[in-house]
Amino acid sequence: MSCKALTYIDFVLGLMEEHPVVFVFDGVLLYEPSSAGDEIVLLFGCGRIAPPLIEYLNGENYQMIVATSVMSELDNVMPRLSSPRLVSCHHVDMNNQQQSQQFLEKFVPKATVVVSLLPPNFHYTIAKACIRHRKHFFTCSYITDEILELNEIAKAHKLLFLNECGLDPGLDHMITMKMVDEVVQKGGVVRELVSLCGGLPSPQDNDNPLGYKLSWYPLGVLQATKHGAKQLVDDEICYVQAGHVFHKANVQREYMGADIGVLEWYFNRDSTIYAHIYGLQGQGLATLFRGTYRYPGWCETMKAIGDLKLTSEDIISSEMQHKCKTYRDFFAFVLGIAQDDSFPSTLSQLLQVYILF
Template sequence: MKKVVVFGAGLVSRPLVHYLLKHGFQVTVATRTPSKAEALVRGFENGRAVACNADDNQALREQVRDADLAVSLLPAPRHPVVARACLDFGKHMVTTSYVSPAMREFDAEAKRKDLLLLNEIGVDPGIDHMSAMEVIRGEEKKGGVLTGFVSWCGGLPAPEANDNLFGYKFSWAPRGVLTAAKNSARYLKNGKIVTIPAAKLFAQPEMVEIPGVGTFEGYPNRDSVSYIQTYGFSKKVKTVFRGTLRNPGHCKLYTNLIRLGLFDDEPKHDLRGLSYRAFMEKLFGQPLWETIPARLKLPANETPLAAMKSIGLLSTNPISMASGSALDVLAERMQESLKFEPGERDMLLMKHIFTFEYPQKKTRAQISALLVDFGIPGGDSSMARTVSLPAAIATRLILEGAFRIRGVVVPVMEEIYRPVLDELATLGIQLTEKKTRL
């Protein structure tokens, strides 16, 4: 029986762990909170829960040594530590996160040691890559030449659960979402590279229609330009854009929270004895309903005051942490206040727009590919399923010897994306396509 160690037992881990257990693998869930791991493997004889602090490199290495493959669902900075252990002990690795520069440096060594370190095998990144490449390669076989690619993705509350001023609820830890909101972005538009500094990331959202669901705000997602090489695009491609979808009003709200410094992770403040309101007053002065509008140079009804109040940032309740940054406090209030209630659904939206030329036919066409997936009330969220099932399927295929490719890899080659997408379709996760002549 092949052995898999899964590092992390967070909000997206259950579908992956259960998929692997049901497919007969010996699965060890290693996390600093054993009770979470025990809940994941309960009822499975081939499941095991162990206490493992991700910051304890030696304990982490021991778990990798005893497995055939390691899945890292840890925070992104810990992935290279897991990868280093995998390389030292000759084990394959799977993670859903973006390839970092530190991870990329392992490519040559992984190839030399006949190992696969598979990254970006979640939803965004992951399903977005695989579904895009499926369409592109399919049209190329029909004589199509790609000239433009736009991709949108967002995890949101289902419409009936969209009931707060943030238009958002967290199906995973807020800190990662907030940190990502501080990234700059680059994309290719009509042959020219456009760079958006972090401070202006939300400044000019585009309105994006998702058929049958509604209209959403979209903003650029990280560095789209790098995917020109990743996807193997030719110079014929003049537009490459990857964006994130949010509910209307999100971009204005986040812009003002950032302007207030509430996304700042430094400095760390002494929070002992402070209420949330007292901490806000420490940052902005008092009274807050005057100082915050003055800071933003906006009327009070256009500031985030109501949203801040709705999550308890203006309450007199004591802050539970002894020290932390503005970002730490904001993330803690969001995690407590913007969560899904039992029975509520989330949804995952993905929309690709491809533009193709067909030189032999002297025609042009646009193809849209759409995924709308909802969470299961009382069961797994859509975010959990779409993030972790691709990784679970890929893990199974690696251990069954289905992939020959080696090195630090993202799933843009057919030997990976074809079988993963095929199995996702059997699990109800599949994009639908529509082709329109231009």
């Protein structure tokens, strides 16, 4: 099926229009048009990326059920809505298994479409509830093996389970498919496909040392720094070891014009899997990789943060809590550096920078 460049919201609305987009995958009709009027969007999560979706759907007069563990997240959203009566807000702690299951069994049956903007570890539980109650399911996150296992079941029940429909991954896929379709329709062959994008503050608002502002799940930003990468370059599969994507040898720079200046970019996860998804497997494709743009200095900073073990998700031991009273104590403990006069020079050598104490 040809895929035109639709946004996440277009996909959701397409399911609910009186004459919606018809979704077909591998010859299976996933959504059949039905009359509009009583459709309900059940949204899990009301963090940084949820308000635009809530405002947009509310402006189109769709009913919404918003589930969040932090009700105060809605305080800044509700006053901006044109029809707040269409939005009902409910508290649920998805970390509480009993509470979350009760909520899923009560509210998923009421929905037409279920959207999860929670951290990825919650998607599978919600997706299984959508299978049980025959509901369509959307996320912005990378598809996981767990979600992929539900693919055949979802298709059998004519359900659309749509993942990777945010910015990256998401809009990059849609734009890529639009371009690939245009090339193929004109009789061309795609030999090289490079997709680079990134969510960055505008130059006039780039006013902090990181050159970055959090627009999504903060922990996800740090977790993303620990991935490796895999890409196809001149018919060769190339790997970047996990935790090494920010090494200088793997970081590229590109001049983006006078308004933006120079950006740096690094390889983004496993790009090779998209050769098949984009319909380019065995079609003469020699190069395929995806990358993420950042302002200069981001990669060096993230490498240092990783080297300092600040992205570790290990449980803090009672011994560490007892011994570490200062930042210096902490770094000495986790890095195994002696607490003596050599500490500054040892840490400087580790980070390959000069540290002034």
